[in-house]
Amino acid sequence: MDNRCFRPFSHYTCSLMNQTSTTAEHARTAMTTRRGDIQYWSRTIIPTTREAPSDAEVPSHVLLSRAGFIRKLAAGMYDLMPMSWRVLEKIMRIVREELNAIGSSELLLPALHPMEIYEATGRAEAYGNDLFRLTDRHNRECALGPTHEEVITEMMKGSVTSYKQLPVTLYQIQTKFRDEPRPRAGLLRGREFIMKDAYSFHLTVEGKGGLNETYDDMYQAYSNIFRRCGLDFTPVEAEAGPIGGSASHEFMVNADTGEDKVLRCPETGYAANVEKCEIGERAWSFDRGTSAGLEKVHTPNMPGIEGVAEHLGATAKTMLKTIVFETKDGDGYVLAVVRGDHEVNEGKVRDVVGHPIAMADEKKAKAEGFAIGYVSPRAINGKNATLVIDPDAAQGLIDWATGSDEMDHHVKHFNWQREMGDVLNDSSRVKVADIRNAEAGDPSPRAKGVALVEQRGIEVGHIFKLGAKYSSAMDFSVLDREQKRQTVIMGCYGIGVTRTMAACVEMSHDDAGIIWPVAVAPYHVLIVLMKPDNDEHVRIATELASSLADAGVDVLIDDRIERPGVKFKDADLIGIPARITIGDKALEAGGVEFKLRSDEGKGDVVPHADVVSHVLAMFEN
Numbered sequence: 001m002d003n004r005c006f007r008p009f010s011h012y013t014c015s016l017m018n019q020t021s022t023t024a025e026h027a028r029t030a031m032t033t034r035r036g037d038i039q040y041w042s043r044t045i046i047p048t049t050r051e052a053p054s055d056a057e058v059p060s061h062v063l064l065s066r067a068g069f070i071r072k073l074a075a076g077m078y079d080l081m082p083m084s085w086r087v088l089e090k091i092m093r094i095v096r097e098e099l100n101a102i103g104s105s106e107l108l109l110p111a112l113h114p115m116e117i118y119e120a121t122g123r124a125e126a127y128g129n130d131l132f133r134l135t136d137r138h139n140r141e142c143a144l145g146p147t148h149e150e151v152i153t154e155m156m157k158g159s160v161t162s163y164k165q166l167p168v169t170l171y172q173i174q175t176k177f178r179d180e181p182r183p184r185a186g187l188l189r190g191r192e193f194i195m196k197d198a199y200s201f202h203l204t205v206e207g208k209g210g211l212n213e214t215y216d217d218m219y220q221a222y223s224n225i226f227r228r229c230g231l232d233f234t235p236v237e238a239e240a241g242p243i244g245g246s247a248s249h250e251f252m253v254n255a256d257t258g259e260d261k262v263l264r265c266p267e268t269g270y271a272a273n274v275e276k277c278e279i280g281e282r283a284w285s286f287d288r289g290t291s292a293g294l295e296k297v298h299t300p301n302m303p304g305i306e307g308v309a310e311h312l313g314a315t316a317k318t319m320l321k322t323i324v325f326e327t328k329d330g331d332g333y334v335l336a337v338v339r340g341d342h343e344v345n346e347g348k349v350r351d352v353v354g355h356p357i358a359m360a361d362e363k364k365a366k367a368e369g370f371a372i373g374y375v376s377p378r379a380i381n382g383k384n385a386t387l388v389i390d391p392d393a394a395q396g397l398i399d400w401a402t403g404s405d406e407m408d409h410h411v412k413h414f415n416w417q418r419e420m421g422d423v424l425n426d427s428s429r430v431k432v433a434d435i436r437n438a439e440a441g442d443p444s445p446r447a448k449g450v451a452l453v454e455q456r457g458i459e460v461g462h463i464f465k466l467g468a469k470y471s472s473a474m475d476f477s478v479l480d481r482e483q484k485r486q487t488v489i490m491g492c493y494g495i496g497v498t499r500t501m502a503a504c505v506e507m508s509h510d511d512a513g514i515i516w517p518v519a520v521a522p523y524h525v526l527i528v529l530m531k532p533d534n535d536e537h538v539r540i541a542t543e544l545a546s547s548l549a550d551a552g553v554d555v556l557i558d559d560r561i562e563r564p565g566v567k568f569k570d571a572d573l574i575g576i577p578a579r580i581t582i583g584d585k586a587l588e589a590g591g592v593e594f595k596l597r598s599d600e601g602k603g604d605v606v607p608h609a610d611v612v613s614h615v616l617a618m619f620e621n
Contacts, residue, residue, distance in 0.1 A: 036524070040556075045081060050066070076192065077191055090521075106173075109174070113150070131179065145174075150474065193498045199491065210489075225495070270446040272438075296411050312401045313412075315340075316340035327353075338436045344437075348433070380429065394432045458499065458502075468487045522556070523554040525556070528568070528571060528579060529558060537587075543608075594606040
């Protein structure tokens, strides 16, 4: 167990300064700073069930539903039941402790936003249908907030006028909304979710008080948060997506069921998601090539590149795929060429050409002479366009097939040198660079001779260096030391709180149910009464619960009139870390039965007087 795992309710006031503190010190501090909670199963709502929801696909959705933590109200919308709210409160407390430790201040912003603030930054279009839109009684268009970049920038613009008020970091924990077209996986992809979003404001990137300093502090705070939550996670380099900005890192919980693919260098530890991962150096050359003459083939209504390849007697690996982009200023085109079995990475193409791009409008591109769906590298001729070629596609020795620049036709035996001629030597128009999504087995960008490996992950946190994207769009500037107006620089930092709870389950469960990490478990100890109508058993349970609570331990007492088998199955299902069973057998042996949820088999008999120290020793270990 990590040093910080059992600090759920302690007065945790340090982050970067005390990372050498021992596990025992953390545990002792936690036990002496609060009295634990005591709850009775009969007095709360824990609607366990043996059947999983029909639409449940991943373990967290199945188990959180079966264990009575969540209940579906509608697609992508869930009741957060008492047990789940206890978990979420513990996660939120850890988040608050770590963010407060680096000087952040909490606030709360409206969830309902006027649409014009999104139009000002272009995100009304960027979010598209994912943005929940509504119209009020005055016919004003509004949106339910997916994040709060625009809202907090507007607030800061009206509150800050001088460099003396910066830097500052603000955060909130609030329900967010995204109109997911296909909500799935329970809390992992819903339409309503709890999120922590933080924003920092600076005048500089470098130096004391600059964006980089806060970004590094946030990176460490996030590492502390997820470590304290008991999660096995990997920070990875990432694309910023619709949020925008430059540098970006995602925090991925390592789980085989994760929907995100992470590529990692096993030697250096470098890790990135598919959209961001670099690929190491690959040899390429346009020299030589097939001597067979170019042959045009009629390919109408072919079902994708595999179907075309089969019709041509080729494979996807020997086909060239050319994607047409247009520059955001509408002044030209970019043709991106990759091997047929690879995917073009728009972010990498953008970085190679050095300016914003977007997928070309099909109607406009066709008017410019591009046979969309049948474009070849030769389409660069006679057009204001740049040709960017991935090294795997820049191989002269391969007998390539590609589009013919004519609808319903492809060509076989494409030879780079013969078909392209002198334009290949024009470095201002033709570039060879890494422009595709990385895959497992690709060369590592950080260690020569080492291949990237793939692992699955669940994104629970994301940090961005936004720069001036939002402040420029919303005209947020302050007076600097020379009394000149300067645009404010921003950072953005998000944690999916409900996603973090679900990720804990994805990472830690077995066939019987959930196995909660101690720090975020709804209760630390479950006391099971075999005979809840026996006064002596009840007295012992009450005394043990009180002693444990005095030591800072949260206790749930199962006082239901139920069969032992039902109680034990429910105990495994809800996943509380330790179970104490009060029954005749153990009492006759001079104690109670103590069992860890993570252990198989039966528990051990522990004397009444030793139960508290036994529990504390478990936490320390």
